[in-house]
Amino acid sequence: MTGGKAICGVLALAAVFAAGLASANELGDPDKGAEVFKKCKSCHQIGEGAKNRVGPQLNGIFGRPAGSLDGAKYSKSMLRAGDDGLIWTEETLDAYIENPKALISKTRMSFRGISDIKERSHLLAYLRVFSDDPANIPEAEPTATATDHDLDPAILALKGDPEYGEYLASECLTCHQISGNSDGIPAITGWPTEDFVVAMHAYKRKLRPHPVMQMMAGRLSDEEIAAIAAYFKDLE
Numbered sequence: 440m441t442g443g444k445a446i447c448g449v450l451a452l453a454a455v456f457a458a459g460l461a462s463a464n465e466l467g468d469p470d471k472g473a474e475v476f477k478k479c480k481s482c483h484q485i486g487e488g489a490k491n492r493v494g495p496q497l498n499g500i501f502g503r504p505a506g507s508l509d510g511a512k513y514s515k516s517m518l519r520a521g522d523d524g525l526i527w528t529e530e531t532l533d534a535y536i537e538n539p540k541a542l543i544s545k546t547r548m549s550f551r552g553i554s555d556i557k558e559r560s561h562l563l564a565y566l567r568v569f570s571d572d573p574a575n576i577p578e579a580e581p582t583a584t585a586t587d588h589d590l591d592p593a594i595l596a597l598k599g600d601p602e603y604g605e606y607l608a609s610e611c612l613t614c615h616q617i618s619g620n621s622d623g624i625p626a627i628t629g630w631p632t633e634d635f636v637v638a639m640h641a642y643k644r645k646l647r648p649h650p651v652m653q654m655m656a657g658r659l660s661d662e663e664i665a666a667i668a669a670y671f672k673d674l675e
Contacts, residue, residue, distance in 0.1 A: 467557065472565025475558050482548070485569050494548060501570035503527050505543075514547040532566070533559055590640055595633055597665035604670025607663055610655065617674065628674035635668035 476485070482494040489496035495511035506513040506521035513521075520543050525531060535542045536559050538552040553559050611627065619628040627635070641647040642656035643664075656664070 467560030467562070467564035469561070469564040469568050472561035472563070475553070475562040476565055478550075478553070479562075482550075485566070497566060498569045500527050500532065500566055501529070505531075512547070514543070514545055516543050516545040517547070529563060529567075532563060536562060590637055594640065594661050594665075595636060597636075597661060599632070599662070599665030599667070599669030601666070601669040601673060603663075604666035604668070607659075607667050608670050611667065611671075619675065627671050630668070630671055632665075632668045632672050635671060636664055639664045639668070 479494075479497075482492055483497050484490055484492060485497040489498050491508065491511045493512075495508045495513075503526070504521045505525040505527060506517040506519075527535075531542070536553050538554075539546050539548045539550055541552075553562065614624050615627050616622070616624075617628065619626045630638075638647065639656045639659070642649065642652040643659070645653050647653070659667070
């Protein structure tokens with residue numbers, strides 16, 4: 440490959456990844472993703488006991504170097520992509536699912552891709568449930584740990600006033616139910632204080648993708664977040 444062609448290739452991949460990054464910002468619904476995965480089932484398996492078929496099994500796909508799974512059959516172009524450092528992340532998977540041959544020319548995956556952004560988002564959310572290390576996805580609750588954050592310990596040490604938190608929580612309760620029930624909106628009563636504070640600051644820093652929560656958290660000071668956490672902690 441000449442230097443000019445190599446540069447063009449790099450720029451093309453960068454454009455593909457940039458498009459994927461923009462389209463995969465919002466996480467989908469894994470239940471809906473299970474329905475989308477039916478399009479993949481003729482070639483791929485996922486879940487307990489999954490085996491390689493025409494395509495590789497997809498457990499732990501996030502963080503896996505391309506073309507690296509033992510026993511799976513890959514095209515030479517996929518193996519080259521792995522040698523070049525391609526890692527399956529939210530962004531690269533989104534680009535590949537959208538149009539496999541735009542990312543890996545001559546891939547063995549005979550699939551025209553999924554053009555619908557929401558379908559891809561749902562499918563990625565489903566795949567991440569079976570990932571061992573989806574750390575590149577902000578809301579990776581299935582495997583996240585309580586200490587998997589870099590929040591300032593001084594913020595965690597703040598003692599919130601639950602009465603002030605009750606006053607501030609009126610906006611929260613326009614969506615979340617004080618009973619602890621969840622009808623499509625997650626319950627937030629009884630959360631451990633640290634978990635609550637970490638989550639709110641993740642929204643505040645836009646590490647969690649929900650735009651409404653980002654806006655709500657962005658309005659609150661550290662002390663106000665601590666107060667709301669203290670209020671909801673003791674609700675059953």
